[in-house]
Amino acid sequence: MGLLDQVVGGLAANALGGKGNGLADMAMQLVNQYPGGLGGLVQAFQQGGLGEIVNSWVSTGKNLPVSGDQLSSVLGSDFIGKLAGQAGVAPQEVSNGLADFLPGLVDQLTPGGKLPEGGDLLAQGLGMLKKGGLFG
16 A cells, blocks of 8 residues: 555544545545546546536535435446456445545645646545545
C-alpha cells in the first residue's frame, strides 16, 4: 500500500469511526488502479453517460448519488470483480459499498471543483490529515 493509500485510508477510517477502513482501502485501490487514476475515473464516468453525477462530485455543490449498478456499468464487471476478489467479498457488495463511499472521496480529493495535477493528490491527502478528517 502506498503513502497516499495509507493517508486517505486512515482519514476515511477516522471519519467513519473505524468502520470504513476496508472500504477506504478499496476506494483508494480503485482510484490508484484505474487507468489514468482519478482523472481516468472521472473520464470513465463522463464517457459512460454519468457525467452529471461525477461532475457533481468534483464541483463544489451537492454530490449526486450513484447506484452500485451504475458504478459497475461504468467501471466494468471485470474491474469490480478484481476488487471483490482482492477483498474476498461479492462483486455486488463492492459496487454498492463504493457507490456509497466514492462520491465523498472524489469530492474531498477535488477541492475547489478541480482535479488535482500530478503530486497535488498527495498534498491534498496530507492537508486533509492535518485538518483532522476526510469528510468534515
